[in-house]
Amino acid sequence: EVVLLESGGGSVQPGGSLRISCAASGFIFSSHAMSWVRQAPGKGLEWVSSLSGNGGSTFYADSVKGRFTISRDNSKNTLFLEMSSLKAEDAAVYYCAKGGLLRFLGPWGQGTLVTVSS
Amino acid sequence: DIQMTQSPSSLSASVGDRVTITCRASQSISNYLNWYQQKPGKAPKLLIFGASSLQSGVPSRFSGSGFGTDFTLTISSLQPEDFATYYCQQSFFTPLTFGGGTKVEIK
Numbered sequence: 001e002v003v004l005l006e007s008g009g010g011s012v013q014p015g016g017s018l019r020i021s022c023a024a025s026g027f028i029f030s031s032h033a034m035s036w037v038r039q040a041p042g043k044g045l046e047w048v049s050s051l052s053g054n055g056g057s058t059f060y061a062d063s064v065k066g067r068f069t070i071s072r073d074n075s076k077n078t079l080f081l082e083m084s085s086l087k088a089e090d091a092a093v094y095y096c097a098k099g100g101l102l103r104f105l106g107p108w109g110q111g112t113l114v115t116v117s118s
Numbered sequence: 119d120i121q122m123t124q125s126p127s128s129l130s131a132s133v134g135d136r137v138t139i140t141c142r143a144s145q146s147i148s149n150y151l152n153w154y155q156q157k158p159g160k161a162p163k164l165l166i167f168g169a170s171s172l173q174s175g176v177p178s179r180f181s182g183s184g185f186g187t188d189f190t191l192t193i194s195s196l197q198p199e200d201f202a203t204y205y206c207q208q209s210f211f212t213p214l215t216f217g218g219g220t221k222v223e224i225k
Contacts, residue, residue, distance in 0.1 A: 035214070037162075044205065044216060044217075044218050044219045045154075045156075045162065045205055045207070045216040045219075046216070047213055047214040047215065047216070050212065050214070059212045059213075061213050062213070095161055095162070099209075100209065100214060101209075101212075102150065102209060102210070103209055104152040104164055104167035104168075104173075104207075104209060105152065105154075105162075105164065105207065105209070105214075106154075106162075106163070106164030106167075106173070107163075107164070108161040108162055108163070108164075109161060110161055111161055
C-alpha cells in the first residue's frame with residue numbers, strides 16, 4: 001500500500017523559512033515524479049511544484065518560483081519542500097502527491113499545515 | 119497557463135439523483151484530465167484519470183468522458199457518501215491547474 005506522510009508544518013513569521021517533508025512507502029520512490037499541492041483555508045487546490053523521479057527536472061508555480069525549492073532523497077524515500085521569504089498568502093495545508101508530470105496525482109498524503117503570521 | 123473552468127460551482131441533489139459536473143479547458147489537453155473528490159478536512163482522492171479511466175476501488179457509479187477541451191464527471195446514482203467537493207485537473211502542461219471545484223450538497 002502506498003503511504004505518504006507529510007511533516008514539518010508549523011507557524012512562521014512573514015519573511016521566514018520552513019522545510020516540510022514527505023516520507024513515502026509502498027512503491028519504488030525513485031521511479032516516480034512527486035508533487036506538492038496546497039490549499040489555503042476555505043479555498044481550492046493549487047499546484048505548487050513537481051519533481052522528476054531522478055530529481056533532475058523541477059517545475060514551479062509562478063507564485064513560488066525563486067522562493068521555494070523542491071528536492072528529494074531517493075535513498076530515504078523522502079520528498080522535501082524548502083520554503084523561504086514566506087508570505088501570508090503561502091499559508092495553507094500542503095499536500096504531497098505521487099505523480100504530476102503527464103500523470104494524475106495520487107495517492108495524496110494527509111497534509112501538513114503551514115501558518116504565516118506575525 | 120491553461121485555465122480549467124468547472125460548472126456548476128455548487129449543486130444540491132438528492133440521494134439517487136444523477137449528477138453531472140462539467141470541466142472546460144482553455145486549450146486542448148487531449149485526455150490528460152483527472153477528477154478528484156475531497157471531503158472536509160481530508161486529502162483529495164483520485165476518482166478518474168485520463169478523462170475516463172476509473173481509479174481502482176472507486177465505485178462504478180462514477181464515470182468520466184470527454185477529450186480535448188470539454189469533459190464531464192457523472193455520478194449515476196448519488197449516494198450519501200458522495201456529498202463532497204469535486205475538482206478537475208489537467209496534467210498535460212505545467213503549471214498543472216485545477217478547476218475551482220464543485221460542491222455537491224444534500225437537497
